[in-house]
Amino acid sequence: MIEVKDVYKSFGDTAILKGISTVFDKGKTNLVIGQSGSGKTVLLKCLLGLFSPDKGTISHDGKIYSQLSPKEQRNLRQDMGMVFQGSALFDSMTVEGNVMFPLEMFTKQSPSEMKDRADFVLKRVNLIDAHKKYPSEISGGMQKRVAIARAIVMNPTYLFCDEPNSGLDPRTAIIIDNLIQEITKEYDITTVVNTHDMNSVMEIGEKIIFLKNGIKEWEGTKDEIFKTDNEAVTSFVYSSELFKKVRKLYIEERD
Amino acid sequence: MNYLASIGSYAIMIKEVFRKPTKWSIMKSLILKEIDELIFGSMGILIFISFFIGGVVAIQTALNITSELIPKNLVGFATRQSIILEFAPTFCSIIMAGKVGSYITSSIGTMRVTEQIDALEVMGVNALNYLVFPKIIALILYPFIIAISMYVGIFGGWFAGVFGGFSTSADFVEGVQLDFIPFHVTYAFIKTLVFAFILATIPSFHGFYMKGGALEVGKAATTSFVWTSVVIIILNYILTQLLLG
Numbered sequence: 001m002i003e004v005k006d007v008y009k010s011f012g013d014t015a016i017l018k019g020i021s022t023v024f025d026k027g028k029t030n031l032v033i034g035q036s037g038s039g040k041t042v043l044l045k046c047l048l049g050l051f052s053p054d055k056g057t058i059s060h061d062g063k064i065y066s067q068l069s070p071k072e073q074r075n076l077r078q079d080m081g082m083v084f085q086g087s088a089l090f091d092s093m094t095v096e097g098n099v100m101f102p103l104e105m106f107t108k109q110s111p112s113e114m115k116d117r118a119d120f121v122l123k124r125v126n127l128i129d130a131h132k133k134y135p136s137e138i139s140g141g142m143q144k145r146v147a148i149a150r151a152i153v154m155n156p157t158y159l160f161c162d163e164p165n166s167g168l169d170p171r172t173a174i175i176i177d178n179l180i181q182e183i184t185k186e187y188d189i190t191t192v193v194n195t196h197d198m199n200s201v202m203e204i205g206e207k208i209i210f211l212k213n214g215i216k217e218w219e220g221t222k223d224e225i226f227k228t229d230n231e232a233v234t235s236f237v238y239s240s241e242l243f244k245k246v247r248k249l250y251i252e253e254r255d
Numbered sequence: 256m257n258y259l260a261s262i263g264s265y266a267i268m269i270k271e272v273f274r275k276p277t278k279w280s281i282m283k284s285l286i287l288k289e290i291d292e293l294i295f296g297s298m299g300i301l302i303f304i305s306f307f308i309g310g311v312v313a314i315q316t317a318l319n320i321t322s323e324l325i326p327k328n329l330v331g332f333a334t335r336q337s338i339i340l341e342f343a344p345t346f347c348s349i350i351m352a353g354k355v356g357s358y359i360t361s362s363i364g365t366m367r368v369t370e371q372i373d374a375l376e377v378m379g380v381n382a383l384n385y386l387v388f389p390k391i392i393a394l395i396l397y398p399f400i401i402a403i404s405m406y407v408g409i410f411g412g413w414f415a416g417v418f419g420g421f422s423t424s425a426d427f428v429e430g431v432q433l434d435f436i437p438f439h440v441t442y443a444f445i446k447t448l449v450f451a452f453i454l455a456t457i458p459s460f461h462g463f464y465m466k467g468g469a470l471e472v473g474k475a476a477t478t479s480f481v482w483t484s485v486v487i488i489i490l491n492y493i494l495t496q497l498l499l500g
Contacts, residue, residue, distance in 0.1 A: 048377055074275075077379035088370035102378055104281060 001026045002047060002158065002190055007056035009042055016042045018214040019056070027188045029181050029204045031195055034211035035236060040194045043211070044162055047192060048080060049073060060158060078106055081151030081189075083161040083180075087143040089135040089150070095122070096131040099149045106154065121149040125179060141172035145179070152183055159184065161193040165200060177203045198243055201225065210236070226250045265460050272388050272456075275381040282389060289393035293355050298400055300354060301347055305338075305404040308346075309411030310419075312337045317421035330422040331430025334412030336439075343404040344443040345491045348450040351397075352483035356458035359390060360479040363462030364472040372463070383463065390455040397451035398444045405443070442498045449494065450487050457483045 002024040009017040016039045024030040024047075032040050045051045046058055049065045057064050060076060068076060089098050099118040103109055109117070122131065125145040130138055135146070144164060151159055161180060165173035181204040184191040193200065201208060205222035210233050218233045225237060226247055238244050276282065316333040363386055366372050375382040409431060416422035422430075461479035465471055 050373070050376060074379040077377065080377060082374065082377040084370045084374060086370055088374040090371055090374075091365075091369075105278060105378065105380060 001061055002192070003057075003059045004043075004047070005057045005059075007043070007046060007053040007058060009039075009046060009051060009053050016214050017046070017053070020211070020214075020216050021056075022209050022216060022219060024190055024192050025207055026190045027185065028191070028206040029184050030190070030192045030207045030209070031201060031205045032192060032209050032211060033195055033201060033236070034217075036196075038211040039214040040211055041162060044160055044192065044194050047158075048082060048160060049077060078102075078154060079157040081154065081156035081159045083144070083147045083151050083159070083164050085163040085166055087135070087140075087147040089143055089146055091135055094132050094134055095127065095138065095146050098135070098146055099153050102150065102154050117153060118149075121153050122146075124152075124183070125149045141168055141176065144168065144172075144176050148176070148179060148183070152187065152189075155187065156189060159189045159191040161191070161195075163194055163196060165195070165197055170199065173197060173199060174203060180204065181206075198237055198240070201237065202246075212236075264464065265456070268383060268387075268460055268463065269456060271381065271383040272391070273384070275384060276388070277381065277385050285385070285389035286392050289389045290396060292358075293390065293393050294396045294400060297351060297354055298403065301350065301400055301404050302407050304350060305343065305347070305408040306411035306414075308342055309334060309338055309408035309413075310415030312342070312408075313412035313416040313427075314419060314421060317416060317419075326430075327422060327426040328430030328433055330416050331412070331427035332433050333430070334416075334427075335409055335431045335435075338408035338412070339405055339439055339443050342408060343401050344446040344450065345487065347401060347404050348447070348454065348487050349484050351450075351454055352458075352480050352487065355454055356479050356483045357476040359455070359458035360462040360465075360476040361472050363459055364465045364475050367463065367465055368468055368472060383459075386463070387456065387459040390459060391452060394451035394455045395448070397454070398447045401443070401447045405440075442494075445498065446491065446494050449490055453483060453486050453490065457486060 004020055004022050004024070007017050007020045008015070020039075020043060032043060034040050042051060046053050052066050057066070059065075060079075063072070063076060065073060065076065090101065093101065096115070096118050099122060100114045103114040103117060107114070119131075122128070125148050127142060127145050127149065130142060130146070135143055138146070148164075159180070164180060165176045168176060177200050180191060180193065183189065193204070195201070202222055205225070208218075208220055208222065208225060209216055210218040210230075212232050218228060218230045220228065225233065228234065234247075238247050277285075313330050313334045317330045320327075320329060363372075366386070372382050372386075375385060413424070413427050413431075416427050417424050458476075458479040461475045461482070465475040
């Protein structure tokens with residue numbers, strides 16, 4: 001569980017986060033949604049410890065990152081897996097090399113143990129024949145799966161995903177969303193996903209936080225998002241004709 | 256103010272490079288890869304340039320000897336002095352700032368743009384140590400290619416002098432051996448080692464702290480070449496004053 005308490009973050013004179021408080025639950029896929037510039041990525045980087053909040057605290061299962069020693073911070077970082085928007089795979093390494101990288105860096109496992117673990121997680125994300133390929137030789141969807149495999153290879157307690165299905169076709173995006181949700185349940189991880197994608201909200205949004213101009217505007221589940229009257233949320237989530245119709249059908253069914 | 260801030264950031268970067276080392280088993284392979292890329296990958300171009308510059312120095316010197324009173328061995332002497340004191344250590348370093356420096360800036364800059372550096376930091380890896388330290392260690396071998404450059408440059412001078420009809424082989428070799436001061440080679444290698452550190456760190460600094468996209472990677476590579484060259488030229492002056500002055 002990650003607890004965010006009254007977090008403020010500014011860059012120069014520009015205030016990005018203005019008193020965010022929320023809890024990201026363990027074993028759930030927690031979604032952070034909002035328009036570009038609403039502060040989603042800055043919040044995610046604060047959760048990762050890449051940015052320190054100007055005010056307020058972020059605690060990972062009771063450990064407040066900014067109060068930990070550098071060694072404790074490094075240990076906590078090793079409990080975090082991150083899937084970047086552009087996958088951020090290392091170009092100079094094969095798929096297998098990318099997945100084994102955290103193991104080589106931080107464990108004392110033998111090469112065969114590391115290979116077995118990499119095989120296991122690659123199989124888990126349904127990548128079987130890509131071990132020796134380089135990131136440039138595989139599709140965007142496969143790169144995302146490798147990034148997920150690399151993020152979970154160390155058995156993390158926390159998984160962070162920054163727009164994991166941006167640039168993917170709708171079918172692949174759903175596969176990636178479902179994979180993230182399955183892994184969250186399977187390993188009982190605290191997962192935080194930043195997304196613009198309303199399909200993701202409807203598919204995997206067990207807990208949704210809506211940010212607007214650095215303020216938490218709304219919080220709820222995917223079922224509650226249909227019922228909300230919050231204008232900022234409805235104008236963002238139901239901006240397309242398709243979602244307007246989906247909501248209308250939902251309300252008609254309910255009534 | 257911006258320059259002062261950059262100098263401060265550079266100093267902090269250097270401190271970070273030597274903090275929290277990466278596992279030796281990984282670092283070893285990174286160092287070997289960088290030696291291959293930065294040292295062996297640069298040998299061809301440096302040998303090519305050294306040979307022809309040596310030849311040009313010999314021809315220019317020979318063409319400027321108009322008085323019969325000037326000994327013929329001056330061609331070999333001038334070639335040796337020019338190559339050992341300046342061309343090999345300093346001008347080869349400027350060439351390396353273009354070749355190796357822009358490679359370092361663009362490769363690290365691309366890693367920054369594609370979030371690979373963020374990925375390293377999120378994992379708890381000291382990205383500066385992982386990316387920059389192997390380059391510094393690999394470039395400790397830089398004097399090795401400068402020694403080859405010296406040899407090839409003088410050989411190029413001999414080749415152009417003798418086969419161009421500007422000097423006899425005996426006169427050239429006599430000039431090369433004339434009044435040889437071994438400390439000049441030591442001076443050249445001291446400069447080379449200092450320049451090697453500059454070649455590894457200034458381009459890394461420009462790549463690591465760049466912001467933006469692909470266009471900015473190109474701009475960072477150009478800026479890094481300019482600043483690496485400027486720093487090499489200034490340090491060349493200071494070291495020459497300190498060591499030979």
